Amino acid sequence: VVDKKNRIKIGVIGAGHLGRHHIKHLCSHPSVNFVGFFDSNKEVAKKISEKFSVKSFENVEDLISSSDGLHIVTPTNLHHSIAIDCLKKNKDIFIEKPIASSIEEAEEIVAVSTKNKNIVQVGHIERFNPTINRLKTIIKSPHFIEIERLAPFQSRGTEVPVVLDLMVHDIDLILSMVDSNIIKIEASGATMMGTKVDVAHARIKFSNGVVANLKSSRIAQNYVRKIRTYEKNLYTITDLMIPQIETYNIGTSSSLSSVGILGTSASLTEKEVETADGIKKIYYDKIIPEKKDALLEEINNFIDCIYTRNVPIVDGTKGLRALEIALEVEEKIINND
Structure with a gap:
């Protein structure tokens, strides 16, 4: 104040x-x-x-x-x-x-x-979403990240392609989550409701080996906003619409799944499964992040x-970088068509 x-x-x-x-x-x-x-x-x-x-x-x-x-x-x-x-x-x-x-x-x-x-x-x-910021404290070194952002069609925002309307959010997120240079971008999409691309899919590969799959559409029955991450012994599913984070830890009970750290939700369950490498334990947890605007x-x-x-946190330089990647994705979609 x-x-x-x-x-x-x-x-x-x-x-x-x-x-x-x-x-x-x-x-x-x-x-x-x-x-x-x-x-x-x-x-x-x-x-x-x-x-x-x-x-x-x-x-x-x-x-x-x-x-x-x-x-x-x-x-x-x-x-x-x-x-x-x-x-x-x-x-x-x-x-x-x-x-x-x-x-x-x-x-x-x-x-x-x-x-x-x-x-x-x-x-x-x-960047200010409490669920995403909570997820960033859980994941350590994911090798694959998948982000899905779907929305029902509405005229607002259609002056730009879906890559600049919706996917640019997730491009910026990926850039904040992966500290490495981009070495390859592949993209495909479709124009359905007008002259701008309405459905887009991008695959972004980084020099450290991380791969990100981004899917955006503004022609969907319902709103969908999900993030999935994969790394050794840890798989997460984040639903931003609920919001909640589900974690699957393999092998050991992670300190991330302790009641004290989770705060608002601690539903840790443990299950033994028989695999070709012997019996392993899967620790499942559902995390409800704190609410913030x-x-x-x-x-x-x-x-x-x-x-x-x-x-x-997101200055002009970071905004420019997200735009550069978004426009490259858009260009590849147009060239593929």
Whole structure:
């Protein structure tokens, strides 16, 4: 909590589906002075202004001038122009993912922010997902990671291919989980509802031998968000929709499965199975992670970095890297077609 007269001034550009969630958190945040928002849709702006009792600016220039930091929550094709405008006026920015539509645009955002010493945070929200962060404490050295992200079709987000809409989340996750260079990318997909790819599959191989399989689709009956990891004597299944993590430890009872460490859920079971190598024990556990609002945690990181001038967990450089891989996946899908 920061003294009211010393609070930074934050504004939001874009009050659509996601923008209004940013506004909801910011308008009551104890460490900021929320100055208001801008949305080009006047009808939407009026509704949001009344719902949260916040100021709706008539033009984006006035909002930028009135703020120390801006949340850019617009369609991807507008990210670059707004970001550069903010940075040239020495404003810190939070850009929803992906950072931009092209590598050239993202590189300019990073270059200008570096020159002006401004904070750039990119909204890869899964970095703040408590279930994923709990999983990262369990796995040690997986050699195979599989991530599945499926969603029913909706018009929102279809201005970009599914790789930039959904898969880019998991590309960023893989880059955070595997500390090694990518040596090969294979990809395939399909365009079904319009001119952009709606279903995508990517296989990414790293120099340390780790292989990641990513599957994304925005044509599904239900939402599916699952992560499976495989390593010696440990198999995990993470369901982000429940959320829960299931672990299968082979051979010894891991300290990770102790009641004291699991906290909110300890359902360790033990089973002996006969194998060609003799009798082995399988220890099964179901872990229910602590509940946290990932978007609020992400916003808190941005606010903290404005005050401390520390580098955000997902800065512009990391956002650029995720975009580079996503666009390579997209290019391979198009070339395969």
